[in-house]
Amino acid sequence: MKLKVLEKSIDRVKIQLQGISLSYANAIRRIALSEVPVMAIDNIIIIENSSIMYDELLAHRLGLIPLKTDLSKYVLPKDCDCDNSLGCLKCSVSLVLDSGDNDSTKEILSGQLKSVSDTTTIPVNSNIPIVKVAPGQKVSLEAYARLGTGKEHAKWQASNVSILKPTKEEDTDNDYTLEIESTGALSAIEIFVKATEILRNELQEFTEKTGSLKK
């Protein structure tokens, strides 16, 4: 088995996998798409919204903003021992957004979304427009971000593009190229490493289960 990184940047990685069967390589590709957890806003408490955008639409836009994720700090809500619907410090991050008063029409950007409990979980880019408010209109809300997977909702998809193809024209000697592109929440290489880790854990669990059948 041979691994070779052909291209590497923060949001894109191209890896050549030699001596790995197609099904195994494809499992990594699929896990990168749907099972690597990332942070996204999930619960929102709207304190005031007098903008012309409906609460639902505002909530949807906030959910789609990719947040920088530190996987070592948080656990998935289903693995957390708290029973709180909004989560605890181990499984969620709270953020606040307040447009304040304005004399002219202005755009509210993702940079104004401030993290309360953890300053590292912030939007990947501070220039994402969320809503536009006219003078006299106000938006004030509390948002709770949590880890989730792409299976549940596309906003939790760690990689937006994950492509597997044979390195050479003809598919003969188990030589594939995996291309992963990230939304910025995790770096592309982190997604790849996490995907293999998840696959390993799942296989381990499966082996343990089948082992218990013998008894």
Place this chain on the structure above:
Amino acid sequence: MMKPIRCFTCGSLVAEKYSEFDKLVKAGGDPNEVMNSMKINRYCCRRMLLSNVNIIDHVLPFYEYLNQRRAEFESDTL
């Protein structure tokens, strides 16, 4: 209503690129070349920028005027 945050098809972030794209195109740039230079390569993401209409910009002037009228009305009654 406003600039879409992510591409509908692939899910990559497009919202933060829109203002730069808009500025360069309004300055006379060719949309095709502007998108190439901004490294928006897939056609799913390219149509997100090309086909977007900011309806919110058509609606907000009414609220700006409303606010202005309200201020005038308040100063009249005082």
